[in-house]
Structure formats: C-alpha cells, structure tokens
Amino acid sequence: MSTPIRFYFDFSSPYSYIANEWLDALAAQHGRAVERHAILLGVTFQAAELKSPVSYPIKREYSVRDFARSARFHGLDYKLPDPFPIPTQNAARVFWWLKDSRGEAAAAAWANAGLRAVFQRGLPLNDAATLKAVAAEAGIDPAEAESVWNDPVWKDRLKRANEAAIAAGVFGAPFFIVDGEPFWGNDRRPQIERWVASGAF
Amino acid sequence: MSTPIRFYFDFSSPYSYIANEWLDALAAQHGRAVERHAILLGVTFQAAELKSPVSYPIKREYSVRDFARSARFHGLDYKLPDPFPIPTQNAARVFWWLKDSRGEAAAAAWANAGLRAVFQRGLPLNDAATLKAVAAEAGIDPAEAESVWNDPVWKDRLKRANEAAIAAGVFGAPFFIVDGEPFWGNDRRPQIERWVASGAF
Numbered sequence: 367m368s369t370p371i372r373f374y375f376d377f378s379s380p381y382s383y384i385a386n387e388w389l390d391a392l393a394a395q396h397g398r399a400v401e402r403h404a405i406l407l408g409v410t411f412q413a414a415e416l417k418s419p420v421s422y423p424i425k426r427e428y429s430v431r432d433f434a435r436s437a438r439f440h441g442l443d444y445k446l447p448d449p450f451p452i453p454t455q456n457a458a459r460v461f462w463w464l465k466d467s468r469g470e471a472a473a474a475a476w477a478n479a480g481l482r483a484v485f486q487r488g489l490p491l492n493d494a495a496t497l498k499a500v501a502a503e504a505g506i507d508p509a510e511a512e513s514v515w516n517d518p519v520w521k522d523r524l525k526r527a528n529e530a531a532i533a534a535g536v537f538g539a540p541f542f543i544v545d546g547e548p549f550w551g552n553d554r555r556p557q558i559e560r561w562v563a564s565g566a567f
Numbered sequence: 568m569s570t571p572i573r574f575y576f577d578f579s580s581p582y583s584y585i586a587n588e589w590l591d592a593l594a595a596q597h598g599r600a601v602e603r604h605a606i607l608l609g610v611t612f613q614a615a616e617l618k619s620p621v622s623y624p625i626k627r628e629y630s631v632r633d634f635a636r637s638a639r640f641h642g643l644d645y646k647l648p649d650p651f652p653i654p655t656q657n658a659a660r661v662f663w664w665l666k667d668s669r670g671e672a673a674a675a676a677w678a679n680a681g682l683r684a685v686f687q688r689g690l691p692l693n694d695a696a697t698l699k700a701v702a703a704e705a706g707i708d709p710a711e712a713e714s715v716w717n718d719p720v721w722k723d724r725l726k727r728a729n730e731a732a733i734a735a736g737v738f739g740a741p742f743f744i745v746d747g748e749p750f751w752g753n754d755r756r757p758q759i760e761r762w763v764a765s766g767a768f
Contacts, residue, residue: 381670413625414623414624414625415623415624415625416623418627422615422616422617422718422738423616424614424615424616424736424738425615425617427736428738428749428751431749432751432760435768436758438767438768439630439758439761505724509715521573535629537623537625537626538627541700548629548632550633552630553752553754553755554642554754556757557636557637557640560640564619567636567638567639
C-alpha cells in the first residue's frame with residue numbers, strides 16, 4: 367500500500383519549485399518514494415479550459431506577491447524570472463530522457479537543478495545557451511541535451527506525458543496523487559502529510 | 568499596530584465556511600479582532616475576469632472532492648448543497664443591515680448561522696422561506712429580514728461593499744487582509760497564523 371507519491375510539475379511554476387524542495391524529505395520520513403512527472407502547464411490548462419493565474423491582471427499582482435511570500439514561509443531563496451512564465455518544453459524533454467534512460471534519481475536531480483536555476487537565480491531556461499549551461503553544471507553533456515530536446519522521440523515522450531497527466535485528472539501544478547487521491551497545490555502539504563502519516567481521512 | 572483581521576466571505580463559498588470556523592479562535596489567541604465583510608463572489612470574479620472553479624468541468628470534480636476533504640481536515644461537519652453554487656445576495660444584505668445597525672458581533676453570529684445552514688445542513692439559502700426560517704432560528708425577525716433584503720438601502724449597501732472589496736484587491740473568497748497584507752484562500756491559514764504571531768515575514 368506504500369505507493370510512491372506522484373508529483374506533477376512544470377519548470378516554470380513557482381509553487382512547483384517550492385513543493386519540490388520539501389517533497390523528498392516528507393516522503394522519506396513516511397517511507398514513500400517520489401515519482402516525478404515533468405509536464406507543461408499550458409497544455410493542462412488548455413485541456414481544462416483554464417488559464418494561468420498570472421494572465422489575469424488583478425490575480426497576477428496577488429500571485430506574484432504570494433509566490434515570494436510562500437517561498438519565504440518555507441525558508442527558501444526565491445527570485446521571479448523576467449520574463450515570466452517561460453516555455454519549458456526543452457527542459458521537460460531532457461527530464462523524460464533522463465528518467466527513461468538513467469532512472470528516477472537522475473531525473474529528480476535535473477528537476478532540482480532546473481527549478482532552482484529558474485527560481486533561485488531567475489535564469490531564462492527557455493534560452494538554449496542558458497539551458498545548455500545549466501545542463502553542464504548538472505553533469506549532463508550540453509550537446510547531448512540539445513540533441514535530445516530537438517529529437518522527435520523525446521518531443522513525443524513529453525506529449526504522451528502531458529496526455530497521461532490530463533487523463534489522470536491533472537489540471538495544474540504542482541499536482542500530487544497519493545494512493546489515487548489527488549491534491550492540487552503547494553498549499554496542500556498539510557493534507558498530504560496527514561494522508562501519508564495516518565492514512566485516508 | 569494590532570489591527571483587526573479583515574475577512575471577506577460569500578455565503579455560498581465552502582472554503583469561506585471552513586475559514587469562518589477557525590478564524591475567531593486564531594484571532595483571539597493573538598489579540599486580534601475580526602472584521603467580517605459579506606461579498607458576492609460572482610461580482611468579484613467578474614471584476615477580475617475570473618470564473619468559479621466549479622464552472623470548469625475538470626476542476627469542478629476536484630474542487631467538490633477538495634471541499635469535503637478540507638472540511639474533514641479541519642474536523643468540521645460538511646454537506647454540499649444541491650444546487651451549488653447559489654445566489655446569496657439576500658443573506659448578504661441581512662448581514663450588512665445587522666452590521667450597520669447592531670454591530671460586528673450580531674453580523675458575525677449571522678455569518679456563522681448562514682454559513683452553517685448552507686454547509687452543515689445543505690440548505691438553499693437563496694430560497695426566501697428557507698432564509699426566513701434560518702433568520703428566525705438565529706433570533707432575527709423573519710419579516711424584518713425579508714423587508715431588509717428587498718430594501719434599496721441594503722441592496723445599495725451590499726453593492727458598495729462589493730465595490731470596496733474590489734478596490735481593496737479582493738478577487739475571491741475567503742480573502743483576508745492583515746495589516747494591509749492580502750491572503751487568499753482557506754489554505755493560507757498557516758501563513759496568516761505566522762503573520763499575526765510573529766509579524767511580517
């Protein structure tokens with residue numbers, strides 16, 4: 367019954383960055399593995415007929431403030447990249463290539479490196495040169511990373527990952543599935559914690 | 568510096584019901600008063616070009632599940648009324664009449680009575696007979712309540728309350744303003760608690 371916690375994230379999602387920082391420790395404390403899924407928020411928003419919170423002027427102002435405050439609340443460094451949001455399909459294709467060819471730990475290390483590059487250093491991960499530099503820092507051959515994100519095989523892999531996420535009911539990020547139970551948002555941490563500590567409530 | 572916590576709610580908002588249940592104790596523990604504002608979520612959504620989460624089919628299914636789970640998480644009885652959401656302008660007009668003519672405590676008691684009628688008993692508060700019965704239970708003369716919600720003076724009072732909320736940046740409910748800092752959602756409770764306990768972070 368101790369299934370992995372499924373964690374859906376987008377490299378351009380501030381709340382995904384925050385959740386990614388606490389998730390491994392929480393899971394380990396309760397004997398759970400984490401199964402990461404890089405997705406494109408834009409695709410899931412479109413499927414659910416939703417839009418990004420920052421696409422609404424009044425909500426954007428609040429959201430930008432809440433991103434930073436939520437990072438402080440969790441004791442994390444934080445910087446909002448400019449421009450924001452950015453397209454993240456190349457970083458996500460590299461994620462799936464690592465996951466399928468080198469396993470979950472390599473993919474998790476890339477998730478950490480990419481999310482921190484965006485939200486601790488404000489780097490434009492959509493820029494090819496920036497993405498290659500971040501890959502190199504993470505011990506990934508930058509030329510190989512670039513050939514991966516241009517490869518139809520990995521483009522298709524990401525497309526299927528998005529479709530699978532939508533089929534699983536994912537409509538935003540971060541999104542968690544624990545024993546089949548869906549939790550949406552970094553702010554569902556207390557409920558997730560109770561669920562894995564004490565079972566369904 | 569110990570200003571009241573401003574709390575914006577809609578009588579048809581499940582997360583407002585939940586927050587309304589824990590807010591007074593949290594505020595009292597930290598020497599704060601609570602200043603309640605009944606608003607119409609539909610009006611603030613429209614001003615911010617937003618829609619209710621339950622107007623999106625995929626998000627509705629998750630939201631309905633999360634409403635109930637969040638109530639259980641907080642140890643509260645909960646029932647989703649059918650139909651949902653319901654128009655709540657009449658209950659809100661009675662709220663402003665009580666607040667202006669009898670004070671904050673009388674308005675808070677009505678907020679409690681109305682939110683519990685909807686979300687503990689699933690009552691259709693938009694129905695005139697139901698609303699009058701709930702008013703009577705709460706010690707309010709039902710005929711007086713009905714004349715209030717049909718009175719242009721209280722219609723206008725609610726309209727101005729909505730406009731003031733929008734001007735203060737409110738785009739959803741529950742919405743809290745603490746020392747000028749905006750917090751949106753029942754799930755911001757931990758951040759609000761830290762803010763009132765330890766100051767700005």
